[in-house]
Amino acid sequence: MAVTAKVFGQFLMCCMRKEVDILNDDIKIMLLNSTYPLGSTQQDTYVYLNDLLYGRSNWEVTSSQKATGTFTITDVISDGETVTIGEGTYEFDLNSSYTPGNIPVVPLSTSIEDARDALVDAIDNNTSEAITVLASYSEPGVLYIYGFTVGPAQNSIITTTTCANASWAAETMLGGTDVGYLQGGKILTDKALTYSTSNYIYFKPEQTNNYVQWDNSTISARYAVVYDANPDIYNKPLIGYIDFGQVFTSDAGYFKITFNTSGLIRVTIS
Numbered sequence: 001m002a003v004t005a006k007v008f009g010q011f012l013m014c015c016m017r018k019e020v021d022i023l024n025d026d027i028k029i030m031l032l033n034s035t036y037p038l039g040s041t042q043q044d045t046y047v048y049l050n051d052l053l054y055g056r057s058n059w060e061v062t063s064s065q066k067a068t069g070t071f072t073i074t075d076v077i078s079d080g081e082t083v084t085i086g087e088g089t090y091e092f093d094l095n096s097s098y099t100p101g102n103i104p105v106v107p108l109s110t111s112i113e114d115a116r117d118a119l120v121d122a123i124d125n126n127t128s129e130a131i132t133v134l135a136s137y138s139e140p141g142v143l144y145i146y147g148f149t150v151g152p153a154q155n156s157i158i159t160t161t162t163c164a165n166a167s168w169a170a171e172t173m174l175g176g177t178d179v180g181y182l183q184g185g186k187i188l189t190d191k192a193l194t195y196s197t198s199n200y201i202y203f204k205p206e207q208t209n210n211y212v213q214w215d216n217s218t219i220s221a222r223y224a225v226v227y228d229a230n231p232d233i234y235n236k237p238l239i240g241y242i243d244f245g246q247v248f249t250s251d252a253g254y255f256k257i258t259f260n261t262s263g264l265i266r267v268t269i270s
Contacts, residue, residue: 007240007265009044014228014237022203023191025230027239029212029257030185031061034222034247042241049227049236060183063217066147067154067176071119073141075165076110083119083166085145086157088129090122112141115166119143130154131173141166151178180217181255184229188212194263199270204263211258219255222247226264240265 014020032038036056046052053059071083079094082102091102092115098104103126107118116135120143123133131154136142147154155176159168188205195201206212224242231237242257249255 002245003242004245005240005242005260005264006040006043008046008238010047011237011239012267014047019231019235020228020237020239021230022228022239023193025228027188027191027205027226028185028229029188029224029226031181031214031219031221031255032059032223032225033061033220035059038223038225038241038243046238048234049225049238050234052225052238061181061219061221062183063180063214063219064150064178064182065175066150067152067157067173068147069145069157069159069173070169071143071145071159071161071166072139072169073112073115073163073166075112077107077115077163077165078110081163081166082161083163084158084160085123085129085131088123088126090119092118092163116141116143131157145173147173147176150176150183152176181214181219185225186212186214187229188226188264199268200262201267201269202263203265203267204259206259210261211256213254213256214250215254216252217250217255218252220247220249221255224257 081092083090089102090105091098093104105118105122107114120135131145134144157173190207191205226239228237
């Protein structure tokens, strides 16, 4: 299928309002999957990245990962048993008495589901814990913890337990990586604006290599979106997008977008 590239309808308006400085701002290119369509309707409607992505969860591709851990309760828990995540020790409290310094976990009963739910609540309420937690309601007794940010830093968080009928999948959180695609995409470098005698203005990024590439990535992408990353979080002007025409993938390899030799954007002066 044909690859198409379009400029968002109000990009030039953003330039005239001085919201975009295409040479001096950080201009980024991000990748989207095929979960939602991106075409003329979106091109004419949206001005800012936040508006485009609002309500469209999981549209941006993922490759880099947060560290994770899995805790599984297989049978009833006992009073005084503990679950440790990093510096925090959570203690199941069935008689209103727990070790000072530990975080009490008070289930409604000793059942698998009640113990799991009480532990989830205790972790959620511990604002000093650098993780998020999610219970698996399709798998009774199972909960998952996730690092706050992508990358390997939280792979070293220790996970242990004294529970006789529960266990962690590993002794630490695992799987955090910052290789491949990072949320928000890549900054385009080596940028230039040129004017031709044919009455065209060209915006050309990556002049030396003429491409942008994500190494060691596992990606499935249908679209690329170019935007100005410098303004505040809610007002990042959209510049243009590329529709690859189909989903392209990489598997622990490189994902590469090669630009037209003339440039990424061409403005006709007439």
